[in-house]
Amino acid sequence: MAPRQSLLRPLARAVRTIGQRQLHVGRLAMDQGKIRQVIADALSVSASTQPIPAVPADYHAHADADLKLLEGLGIHTKVVQHNARPGTLYDEALRYEKGSAILSTGALAAFSGAKTGRSPLDKRVVEEPSTKDDIWWGAVNIPVSESTFKINRERAIDYLNTRERLYVLDGFAGWDPKYRYKVRVITSRAYHALFMHNMLIRPTAEELANFGEPDYTIYNAGAFPCNRATEGMTSGTSVSLNFASREVVILGTQYAGEMKKGVFTIMNYLLPKQGILSMHASANAGKDKGDVTVFFGLSGTGKTTLSADEHRLLIGDDEHAWTDQGIFNIEGGCYAKAIGLTREKEPEIWDAIRFGALLENVVFDQRSGQVDYDDVSITENTRVSYPLEYIPNVKIPAVAGHPKNIIMLTCDAFGVLPPVSKLTPAQAMYHFISGYTAKVAGTEMGVTEPTATFSACFGAPFMVWHPAKYAELLAEKMAQHNVNAWLINTGWTGGSYGVGHRMSLKDTRAIIDAIHDGNLAGGEFETFPRFNLQVPKSCAGVDSKILMPNKTWSSQDEFQKASVKLATLFKDNFKKFSEGMSEFMKNCLKESRAKMQQSPSNHSMSGQLRRDRERQRDKSPPRQKSPPRPARSGGLHASVGGSTTPTAHQSAPEEHCVHILAGHTGSVLCLCGVGDILFTGSQDGDIMIWDLNNLQYIGTLPVHKGFVKCLYASYAKKVLCSGSQDRTIRIWSLETFSTVKTLLGHTGGVNAILILEGADVLVSGSEDRSIRVWDLATFEAVACLEAAHLGGVFALDRFGSPLQVVSGARDRSLKVWNASTWAVSKTLHPPHYDGVTSIAVAGKHGKFYSGSRDRSIKEWDVQSLTNTMHTLHVHGDWIQALCMSPSDDVLFSGSKDGVVKVWDGELQCQDVLQGHRGPVSALTAVGNRLFSASHDRAVRVWRIEQYG
Ligand SMILES: Nc1ncnc2c1ncn2[C@@H]1O[C@H](COP(=O)(O)OP(=O)(O)O)[C@@H](O)[C@H]1O
Numbered sequence: 001m002a003p004r005q006s007l008l009r010p011l012a013r014a015v016r017t018i019g020q021r022q023l024h025v026g027r028l029a030m031d032q033g034k035i036r037q038v039i040a041d042a043l044s045v046s047a048s049t050q051p052i053p054a055v056p057a058d059y060h061a062h063a064d065a066d067l068k069l070l071e072g073l074g075i076h077t078k079v080v081q082h083n084a085r086p087g088t089l090y091d092e093a094l095r096y097e098k099g100s101a102i103l104s105t106g107a108l109a110a111f112s113g114a115k116t117g118r119s120p121l122d123k124r125v126v127e128e129p130s131t132k133d134d135i136w137w138g139a140v141n142i143p144v145s146e147s148t149f150k151i152n153r154e155r156a157i158d159y160l161n162t163r164e165r166l167y168v169l170d171g172f173a174g175w176d177p178k179y180r181y182k183v184r185v186i187t188s189r190a191y192h193a194l195f196m197h198n199m200l201i202r203p204t205a206e207e208l209a210n211f212g213e214p215d216y217t218i219y220n221a222g223a224f225p226c227n228r229a230t231e232g233m234t235s236g237t238s239v240s241l242n243f244a245s246r247e248v249v250i251l252g253t254q255y256a257g258e259m260k261k262g263v264f265t266i267m268n269y270l271l272p273k274q275g276i277l278s279m280h281a282s283a284n285a286g287k288d289k290g291d292v293t294v295f296f297g298l299s300g301t302g303k304t305t306l307s308a309d310e311h312r313l314l315i316g317d318d319e320h321a322w323t324d325q326g327i328f329n330i331e332g333g334c335y336a337k338a339i340g341l342t343r344e345k346e347p348e349i350w351d352a353i354r355f356g357a358l359l360e361n362v363v364f365d366q367r368s369g370q371v372d373y374d375d376v377s378i379t380e381n382t383r384v385s386y387p388l389e390y391i392p393n394v395k396i397p398a399v400a401g402h403p404k405n406i407i408m409l410t411c412d413a414f415g416v417l418p419p420v421s422k423l424t425p426a427q428a429m430y431h432f433i434s435g436y437t438a439k440v441a442g443t444e445m446g447v448t449e450p451t452a453t454f455s456a457c458f459g460a461p462f463m464v465w466h467p468a469k470y471a472e473l474l475a476e477k478m479a480q481h482n483v484n485a486w487l488i489n490t491g492w493t494g495g496s497y498g499v500g501h502r503m504s505l506k507d508t509r510a511i512i513d514a515i516h517d518g519n520l521a522g523g524e525f526e527t528f529p530r531f532n533l534q535v536p537k538s539c540a541g542v543d544s545k546i547l548m549p550n551k552t553w554s555s556q557d558e559f560q561k562a563s564v565k566l567a568t569l570f571k572d573n574f575k576k577f578s579e580g581m582s583e584f585m586k587n588c589l590k591e592s593r594a595k596m597q598q599s600p601s602n603h604s605m606s607g608q609l610r611r612d613r614e615r616q617r618d619k620s621p622p623r624q625k626s627p628p629r630p631a632r633s634g635g636l637h638a639s640v641g642g643s644t645t646p647t648a649h650q651s652a653p654e655e656h657c658v659h660i661l662a663g664h665t666g667s668v669l670c671l672c673g674v675g676d677i678l679f680t681g682s683q684d685g686d687i688m689i690w691d692l693n694n695l696q697y698i699g700t701l702p703v704h705k706g707f708v709k710c711l712y713a714s715y716a717k718k719v720l721c722s723g724s725q726d727r728t729i730r731i732w733s734l735e736t737f738s739t740v741k742t743l744l745g746h747t748g749g750v751n752a753i754l755i756l757e758g759a760d761v762l763v764s765g766s767e768d769r770s771i772r773v774w775d776l777a778t779f780e781a782v783a784c785l786e787a788a789h790l791g792g793v794f795a796l797d798r799f800g801s802p803l804q805v806v807s808g809a810r811d812r813s814l815k816v817w818n819a820s821t822w823a824v825s826k827t828l829h830p831p832h833y834d835g836v837t838s839i840a841v842a843g844k845h846g847k848f849y850s851g852s853r854d855r856s857i858k859e860w861d862v863q864s865l866t867n868t869m870h871t872l873h874v875h876g877d878w879i880q881a882l883c884m885s886p887s888d889d890v891l892f893s894g895s896k897d898g899v900v901k902v903w904d905g906e907l908q909c910q911d912v913l914q915g916h917r918g919p920v921s922a923l924t925a926v927g928n929r930l931f932s933a934s935h936d937r938a939v940r941v942w943r944i945e946q947y948g
């Protein structure tokens with residue numbers, strides 16, 4: 001033992017000395033070659049034969065700050081390369097990382113060690129109170145305790161503390177500055193720093209100077225294993241995410257893809273929380289027309305390959321988000337598969353392999369530095385990462401408009417699916433939720449040949465919420481922007497894997513060209529049975545024979561067997577999604593499945609509701625059983641306020657509309673009924689009074705200086721209240737029709753009012769974001785909930801005992817308030833994707849409904865305050881009004897699209913009431929009649945007894 005000890009001590013001293021000299025002197029008096037070897041052995045990195053160069057000129061200026069930055073995290077090292085340029089990272093990798101080399105193209109070759117693909121089974125998400133209800137726990141998001149995360153973090157830091165050189169890299173995720181997150185990577189490997197330099201969005205010098213604290217930090221200690229005895233660990237590899245501490249810890253894998261997919265997972269949590277769809281997809285845009293195409297696809301399906309297209313501008317190859325403004329790339333670079341790469345097949349990617357690009361796990365000739373792209377001896381998952389701008393026709397900044405085409409890429413190893421089919425919106429949802437493809441060899445550890453898989457949202461390993469969250473956002477955006485959806489099989493044709501062959505890239509590209517030039521959508525289609533897909537009969541540049549898959553198989557029996565098997569897999573897969581999916585989504589998808597064997601025509605997501613309506617119509621009693629009422633007399637009373645002559649006359653021929661109340665000279669914005677009187681308020685500043693017995697005009701109250709935006713009448717209190725854009729609330733006596741009081745205080749227009757008779761208070765919600773509570777006896781403000789919402793308050797209603805008030809606002813949220821303390825009882829979840837405009841309470845059923853500018857209706861349970869049902873984009877534009885029938889059994893919705901829809905308790909559409917020539921702004925039901933107010937200046941009166 002003694003001689004060993006005596007050798008080790010000087011060695012340790014030598015290593016320390018060398019480290020110090022490198023740091024502070026930059027030259028050595030000792031035998032460099034020998035010592036380098038000693039260090040290399042000690043640190044298990046390569047021994048370079050080059051002289052150790054001088055310290056960079058700016059080292060001293062920044063070194064201290066960089067060391068301190070890490071010391072603050074408990075990491076003590078000697079050299080920190082913070083935001084080093086690629087050249088420096090090349091130097092570092094060449095010197096300290098075994099096997100690294102500059103290749104003939106100028107790209108850097110690096111090796112990730114034992115793990116050459118992602119380790120999805122080793123991914124963990126910390127279960128903690130602030131996010132645990134948001135996460136879809138299961139095989140993808142495996143929970144781990146905060147204490148295990150701490151142990152892993154400590155272990156990573158302990159390992160990083162053993163390193164004398166560390167790399168810190170700062171960058172952004174998200175090209176849209178509004179949704180940009182700052183990411184910091186701390187790693188022991190120069191190759192990882194270069195990778196993230198390529199993959200994150202590179203800040204400008206100024207942005208770096210002002211970078212400040214990151215939003216998320218990745219600790220990459222991948223060269224060191226986790227302790228598999230730690231609770232929750234099942235191997236030496238662990239990739240754990242903590243949304244509360246905003247950290248990712250990597251142990252036991254050096255595969256660089258873990259870092260970029262870690263960032264993507266973070267974005268898949270943060271963006272949908274804000275109503276933004278994050279997508280495992282590539283995207284490009286037409287050079288002239290700017291038309292955007294999004295390519296969804298699991299790994300290996302062709303996102304990178306197909307989005308790099310000489311005729312189009314590349315936006316990004318893997319991770320995007322879709323906001324109200326359009327799409328943006330999350331990343332600053334691409335990470336392409338290098339296996340089998342040729343210039344002929346993928347020229348853009350080939351030419352991107354130059355100085356700054358990083359080739360991972362490729363085999364190359366030591367003398368010439370040339371890569372053998374066909375060599376899979378290290379892995380099938382050879383990769384190249386390069387900055388976006390290495391693709392010549394790239395769109396920088398990587399943001400663009402709304403997609404015109406969505407292409408779902410599937411690599412079908414069964415060889416059953418057609419090379420291209422046009423999807424209805426319902427089918428698009430079905431395939432998006434199913435996410436069928438074959439995992440190709442390599443990307444995930446352990447996958448050695450194409451294996452059929454269903455990966456929800458074409459990216460299940462990276463999703464955080466229930467897949468329905470992403471699907472609903474997609475459905476909504478597709479409907480809003482009238483997007484074409486396609487399913488493209490980039491997998492097998494002519495037989496399953498082993499018999500047939502992979503679809504030629506040339507054919508797939510020709511198909512995509514035909515989608516882009518519009519020829520495919522405009523051509524003829526035939527139905528592909530069992531899957532009920534619409535397949536083009538021809539496509540320029542593609543042999544028509546390959547378009548219908550069975551025609552490429554030599555045995556039709558074998559084809560049928562494979563087709564049945566695949567269809568069964570689809571159906572079986574689907575079962576697991578029922579929980580957590582909204583009723584609407586379930587219905588759509590059920591229907592899509594059921595129709596897999598039927599004729600596909602007229603089959604769309606938004607059409608689902610139209611068809612519901614048609615079905616219901618078929619079921620509803622024949623029209624002659626509920627004929628329109630005979631016309632009422634059109635006689636007029638004198639106008640109290642002396643306004644233009646109002647008329648009440650028989651309806652237009654529209655079914656069920658029995659009267660039109662006309663007289664306002666501006667849009668009618670609100671109405672309310674009390675006893676046998678109806679009040680209507682308008683943009684013209686007037687309130688009109690109508691006799692509900694004979695639908696005659698009684699008179700006008702010329703009241704406000706601005707639009708009359710809301711009305712509320714209380715029979716018990718014998719008052720009418722009106723709220724106006726002029727920021728005032730007027731209280732009228734129902735006995736004298738004179739003003740009792742004008743309430744001042746709101747600093748924005750008053751959008752909603754409500755009287756709580758029992759409590760003797762009036763509640764008002766305003767554009768100024770506040771809710772005010774007024775004593776009805778003294779007219780004093782008894783509570784002012786300043787900043788009740790983050791946007792104007794649009795709607796108020798009440799329910800329950802003890803009494804609660806629910807408010808909906810422009811900020812998309814719904815809040816429930818305790819009506820005695822005026823504290824928030826709950827902010828309802830999930831929020832709408834756009835402003836909440838209307839609320840209707842069905843007290844009898846213990847439910848209430850919210851209607852939104854996102855065109856959806858949500859049903860909420862009064863007891864649990866949870867969302868119990870949800871429809872999607874059920875109107876062509878904003879929903880602006882909701883009301884219940886007097887029986888509470890039927891819900892009516894009015895929309896900016898000009899129609900009123902009738903809904904049963906299952907939120908199935910029973911009828912559509914058409915007739916208004918402008919947006920519907922308000923609804924109220926009195927007895928067996930519904931009154932709808934519109935921007936067309938009219939109020940329509942509809943018979944509703946037939947709906948129950
Ligand atoms: N018809 C095809 N369409 C797309 N890719 C194909 C096709 N045939 C073979 N490939 C190969 O499949 C791989 C697709 O990988 P890539 O584009 O990186 O997928 P992703 O970005 O979706 O992970 C590439 O190596 C590509 O050359």
Ligand SMILES: C=C(OP(=O)(O)O)C(=O)O
Pocket residue numbers: 117118257258261298299300318335443
């Ligand atoms: C990097 C990955 O994604 P893709 O294969 O889609 O590029 C991955 O899944 O590890």
